[in-house]
Amino acid sequence: MSDARRGRLTLYFGAAPGVGKTYAMLEAAQRLRRQGVDIILGAVDTHGRPEVAELLLGLERLPPRTVEVRGKVIEEFHLDAALVRRPALVVVDDLGHVNATGSRHSQRWHDVVDLLAAGVDVMSTLCVQQLESQHDVVQQITSMRVRDPVPDAMFERADHVEFIDPPAKEILARLQDGKVYIPEQDARAAAAMYRKNSLLALRELALRRMSQRTGRENLIYRSAPRLGAGPVSERILVCVDPSPLGPRLIRAAFRMATGLRAEWLALYVETPRLALAGESVRAQVGETLRLAEQLGAEVVHISGARIDREILGFARARGATRLIIGKPMQHRWRDLLRGSLVDALVRGSGDLDVHVIAGDVAPHEVSPVPALRSPLRIAAYFWAALTVASIAATRLLHLPLFYVIVLLLVGISLVGSRLGRGPALGAALLSILAVEFSLRTGPDVNHIDDLQRAAIYLGMLVLALWVSGLTELSRRQAEAARIDERRLTALYLLSRELSQLRSEVDIAECAIRHVKKTMSARTVILLPGHDGELAPMAGTDVELTTDAREEGVARWAFEHGPAGRGTETLKAAQALYLPLTAAGRTIGVLGVAPDDPDKLASPAERQLLDAMTGPVALALQRVRLAEEAQIAEVRAREEELRGSLLSSVSHDLRTPLASITGAASAMMDSGDAIAPETRRDLLQTIYEEAERLGRLVGNLLDMTRLEAGAVALRTDWVALEDPIGSALSRLDRRLAGREVQVTLQPELPLLPLDEVLFEQLILNLLENACKHTPAGSPVRVVARVQAGRVLVEVADRGPGLPAGEEETIFEKFVRGSKANTQGFGLGLAICRAIAAAHGGEITAENRAGGGAVFRISLPIGTPRRNPGPTPRSRR
Incomplete structure (x- = not known):
């Protein structure tokens, strides 16, 4: 940031709408106005309440920005006008307000962040149900779902939080007097909120959140170096899977980490089966991981065949003390066949505490991970039937039944390894029918009893399932390996080519070429100029940022972090904008707009894109450091030359001046008594030394003019x-x-x-x-x-x-x-x-x-x- 000072955020926080947050905020604004503070009203809606309207008198109001939506004119907070006006303090009511379509930001809290970054102080209001971490709990209490919650990071970054906490009886009285504004579309849902038990529960949530904030501030104070800070004692690991349960797990982990003042991580283990899952699965995982990142978690994405082993290994490697997983929603018989992940984690957890959390949705509403099914191929089943028929036909050659059964087992194995699980099961069933027909019509009926037949048939089915399962697993692993290889190859080729480039333009063109090849996307790289403004580099898709909104999203990403499509920040943008960071310093922005926007929902593709920004940022930093080193070398040489010049001036200019001064002084002291020959010699010395001095000065001037190109x-x-x-x-x-x-x-x-x-x-x-x-x-x-x-x-x-x-x-x-x-x-x-x-x-x-x-x-x-x-x- 170019600004030396960041603005201060003051929040008026309450349990529910109608507790008096706006009223208290405007009272404080009036006090500050009387104290001479340059304060303006950015966005305040009185909702027709006269007592609130009275508090607006005397306060300068920023002209709103009008937006027409579906034929209706809506007034919105004018962020650009506020940044131009640049007062000391702006009053912006309702931090969680959703801006109208066409605004620079989707929510008002984004506008507040821009104001704070510009060094403007902000006063705003916030309800506990608007916090992202309280989303699930509030929904259970009130049955209301907040569509666009506010990240808890905004609550944590507030410099001061004023808790407005009237009794529930007073809130209900205000509701009856019509002093609580409730939109018509939310009237039915609000009825569940404004019950005494609901208000008490919300008040408890708000108090708990305030207590956590106070405890965190106290911990920060006690952890100051002068008092000796101890290491973090708790580290929470939450395991993410592609199910609707994921967001609830993330919020629960955040609440636990906040209460324990602990670090927390979100882990997603991608198995070969999940690596080949559909777009809906990847979108669900991506949404969950973005929520975790937004709430402040360290997001980790790893690959492995055994989820339980990967989770436990990662937990031990990172020193996790608590593990949060979701309650299994699949049928019990699947646990019996495939094993239970919860049981495996509990048995292998050791000293690690395992928390199993249920979801807030009914089991029938849970969408399990779709199975990866191969398309029905009639040819595969035809070849499976032909294989069994060919083997069974050997019975006509009077081959003993034992050899036929062995050949059928071999045929089932071949079908399972070549054609998949369905044809393998079909081949097993046909083999059972063939053996049964032979036993009933052939001479071997008395040689094999019922138990042996059951064992043979069971063996055929198990062999079909086992071989086809191994084959399917191998194929998935091979496909996942090919995907990983493609990603690693892309990173390797990018890094190798970047290491050979020496100019920013070449680096940008190289990065764009590789990103386009990998993501099939329009790509732009923006770097700050001498004036600090971001400018797209030549060779990139410059037209991507010709829109002022896209340019604003890129600026946001440069200053705050990833933004744009595929994130929860400014998600209406055309492209995803990622900061190019090297050695803790943001040196530019990479903008990517894939032809298929769903690619940004895939954690693997997003991780690959994040990984590609690293080498690009390092290469750009290397070029800049080389330029800075070259400038430093030139400056060092200039200093050396300046030293040489001063050394020369101190001697070479002083010598002729001393000769001239000495000769002139001798002539003045001697007066008329000096001999003519001596006078002539002294004048000759003065002339020669003056001429020499003239040549020295002339050379200096000539060299200066020649180097400056002034000649x-x-x-x-x-x-x-x-x-x-x-x-x-x-x-x-x-x-x-x-x-x-x-x-x-x-x-x-x-x-x-x-x-x-x-x-x-x-x-x-x-x-x-x-x-x-x-x-x-x-x-x-x-x-x-x-x-x-x-x-x-x-x-x-x-x-x-x-x-x-x-x-x-x-x-x-x-x-x-x-x-x-x-x-x-x-x-x-x-x-x-x-x-x-x-x-x-x-x-x-x-x-x-x-x-x-x-x-x-x-x-x-x-x-x-x-x-x-x-x-x-x-x-």
């Missing part, structure tokens, strides 16, 4: 002898006593040059030769055409270049290491910059026989010949 080339067709001759003339005095040989190839072409800058390049090279070579040593300047380019060389006969420094001498602030030189070390750096500005390059190397040669290579423009001078020498 615009003023090119013209120039003959090389002009800038070379001008540079030689400017250095007449410094080149005195040296042999300077200038050799220009005849008919050199005119070059497109900035004559002033190129003259400076030659001047710097000649001056560099004077600095680094002994007095009187020769200097040579050569220009010629070679391989379609013009080469200009400045060579000397000095000590040469240190080995390995042929490139480094062109860097800024690098000075020769073989001589005690003066200057900033910018001359050659300026030469390289000028050459590069003309599309050329400059190199340096040692000469045979001693000395160094600097070679400038320039491109030839439009061919224009110049009858240049003949080679000449200058002494």
